[in-house]
Amino acid sequence: MTHHAPVILTDPRILAAYAEGAGIYRIIPNAVAIPCDLDALRRVLLWARETGTPLVSRGAGSGMGGGSVGRGVVVDLTSFREQAPSWDARLLRVGAGVTCAEVNAAARRFGLRLAPDPSSCAFATSGGMAATNAAGPRSVRCGSVRQWIRALEVMEADGTVRTVERGDGSRRWRLSSAARDLVRHSFPRTRKSSSGYALDRYVETGDELDLVIGSEGTLAVITAVEWVLEAIPPDVGGVLLGFASLEALTEAVSYLVALNPSAVELLDATFLDLIRGAGADLPANLAGLLLVEFERETASAARGVVGDAVRGLKALTAHVETAIDRAGLARLWEVRRMASPALARLPERQRSLQVVEDGCVPLERLGAYVAGIRAAAGRRGVPVAIFGHAGDGHVHVNALPDITRPGWRDSLAGLFGDAVDLLIELGGVPSGEHGVGRLRAGVLERFYGPDVMALFRDLKRAYDPLGLLNPGVILPANDWAPLADLKVGADAAAIPADVADRLRAIERNASWAVPKVDLAALTPDT
Numbered sequence: 460m461t462h463h464a465p466v467i468l469t470d471p472r473i474l475a476a477y478a479e480g481a482g483i484y485r486i487i488p489n490a491v492a493i494p495c496d497l498d499a500l501r502r503v504l505l506w507a508r509e510t511g512t513p514l515v516s517r518g519a520g521s522g523m524g525g526g527s528v529g530r531g532v533v534v535d536l537t538s539f540r541e542q543a544p545s546w547d548a549r550l551l552r553v554g555a556g557v558t559c560a561e562v563n564a565a566a567r568r569f570g571l572r573l574a575p576d577p578s579s580c581a582f583a584t585s586g587g588m589a590a591t592n593a594a595g596p597r598s599v600r601c602g603s604v605r606q607w608i609r610a611l612e613v614m615e616a617d618g619t620v621r622t623v624e625r626g627d628g629s630r631r632w633r634l635s636s637a638a639r640d641l642v643r644h645s646f647p648r649t650r651k652s653s654s655g656y657a658l659d660r661y662v663e664t665g666d667e668l669d670l671v672i673g674s675e676g677t678l679a680v681i682t683a684v685e686w687v688l689e690a691i692p693p694d695v696g697g698v699l700l701g702f703a704s705l706e707a708l709t710e711a712v713s714y715l716v717a718l719n720p721s722a723v724e725l726l727d728a729t730f731l732d733l734i735r736g737a738g739a740d741l742p743a744n745l746a747g748l749l750l751v752e753f754e755r756e757t758a759s760a761a762r763g764v765v766g767d768a769v770r771g772l773k774a775l776t777a778h779v780e781t782a783i784d785r786a787g788l789a790r791l792w793e794v795r796r797m798a799s800p801a802l803a804r805l806p807e808r809q810r811s812l813q814v815v816e817d818g819c820v821p822l823e824r825l826g827a828y829v830a831g832i833r834a835a836a837g838r839r840g841v842p843v844a845i846f847g848h849a850g851d852g853h854v855h856v857n858a859l860p861d862i863t864r865p866g867w868r869d870s871l872a873g874l875f876g877d878a879v880d881l882l883i884e885l886g887g888v889p890s891g892e893h894g895v896g897r898l899r900a901g902v903l904e905r906f907y908g909p910d911v912m913a914l915f916r917d918l919k920r921a922y923d924p925l926g927l928l929n930p931g932v933i934l935p936a937n938d939w940a941p942l943a944d945l946k947v948g949a950d951a952a953a954i955p956a957d958v959a960d961r962l963r964a965i966e967r968n969a970s971w972a973v974p975k976v977d978l979a980a981l982t983p984d985t
């Protein structure tokens with residue numbers, strides 16, 4: 460059967476603009492497609508089948524694991540922009556390209572919002588968030604986006620469009636009872652995970668939706684998302700707590716989580732050192748700070764719980780600041796927001812590289828994980844800044860190697876290996892919210908074992924028998940090499956210098972919402 464040929468862009472400047480995402484890679488694709496509707500997308504998929512061309516689904520390109528860059532044809536889904544609300548039912552159906560910020564802007568007028576609050580809300584697309592099972596600080600209370608998706612519209616590898624809904628069960632792929640037992644026994648028990656197909660959730664619900672959420676573009680292309688929204692709680696309170704030891708901090712996290720907070724964020728000593736350099740005024744000798752937020756139905760309830768937190772943790776804390784309204788809370792959060800400007804100010808030779816950035820461990824192992832990462836970073840001579848979602852046992856690590864130092868790549872690879880060993884020892888997972896991407900694909904088997912990996916491969920075959928949807932993501936390519944194709948260093952793929960500069964500016968300013976074709980446009984000075 461022949462089909463109308465899809466529109467495929469091959470201008471080298473456009474390919475360069477799509478060669479990088481937020482993570483560590485630069486991989487120049489063979490072509491780019493920017494379909495504007497289902498028919499145009501179907502043409503791309505059918506042409507890919509006929510020609511055996513791999514496809515890389517892409518939203519804003521802010522994903523960290525390298526899932527939105529690749530050698531095949533990058534399919535930019537940001538033109539899927541419909542919005543269809545059912546405000547009475549607190550539902551909002553949007554096209555895959557509608558960002559989290561746009562969802563919130565539409566919902567806010569009705570006192571509603573998307574409950575999970577990724578820090579990348581300004582640019583992360585609905586398709587990208589569903590595909591990575593994104594989360595945020597508030598996930599300590601509301602979970603990841605998985606709990607807030609009622610349905611997905613997907614286009615399958617053969618061009619069929621289907622709606623996959625909560626409660627629909629699954630006809631496409633089933634697990635035997637032996638396989639269900641295997642999954643129950645082999646999945647780590649962390650509060651969060653975006654580490655491969657969520658067979659554990661699928662065993663609980665039987666819903667195909669749980670297979671597609673978090674599938675990182677490897678099972679189907681998501682074309683629309685139906686979000687479940689929540690009412691914005693009227694009152695807030697917060698507290699910033701400093702600790703002299705990681706043991707005290709870890710003990711405090713368990714206490715705080717029991718108070719039903721809406722965020723328990725860690726700013727580790729390594730992070731505090733980084734922002735001190737950028738002018739933050741902080742007490743000395745802290746092992747870390749916890750930034751805690753509470754949302755309540757009344758002001759007195761918000762005040763009450765702030766008081767409970769301060770009193771309950773008196774014996775453990777070395778520093779306390781409180782907030783009992785939104786303005787005060789915003790002041791407390793300023794310290795967390797200093798990270799991006801501090802990272803942006805680093806000298807060009809010291810790059811922030813996300814290679815061990817998303818590990819998640821059982822809550823009680825948090826202190827051991829942070830201490831282990833600090834020790835590994837010291838051993839390997841790679842500075843790190845550790846911060847993130849303490850209430851979920853989930854911390855981000857920005858590795859900050861000096862890329863003019865001989866052997867920096869080996870040191871970084873060593874840190875990657877040490878972090879994997881540590882996560883396995885502590886019963887953790889390699890990704891709490893960013894996804895596996897290409898970076899972590901080759902380590903999944905060490906977390907789940909060969910039998911679960913065989914189930915992953917069986918699932919992939921059921922949805923994508925020709926292996927054209929994002930090959931090398933979640934399931935590793937035969938030549939998997941996590942630190943190949945880096946965007947930094949002398950071996951980085953050659954792209955026009957002005958496009959490279961604009962990509963670097965996007966990374967520094969976190970301006971991933973900029974349309975990538977704009978980066979390719981020629982300016983008078985080029």
Ligand SMILES: Cc1cc2nc3c(=O)[nH]c(=O)nc-3n(C[C@H](O)[C@H](O)[C@H](O)COP(=O)(O)OP(=O)(O)OC[C@H]3O[C@@H](n4cnc5c(N)ncnc54)[C@H](O)[C@@H]3O)c2cc1C
Pocket residue numbers: 480481515516517518519520521522523525526527536555576577578579582583584585586587588589590591592593594595596675676677679680681682892893894896929932969971
């Ligand atoms: C500064 C910064 C802060 C961040 N903070 C957070 C945070 O707090 N929480 C969090 O979870 N993440 C965070 N991230 C990571 C990133 O923003 C999320 O993973 C986000 O969900 C990715 O959305 P995107 O549109 O950029 O997707 P992309 O990067 O374009 O894609 C990510 C993955 O999803 C797949 N995909 C994208 N769209 C589709 C689609 N329509 N159909 C099928 N597959 C698709 C891609 O193939 C890829 O595998 C942050 C990133 C940055 C740069």
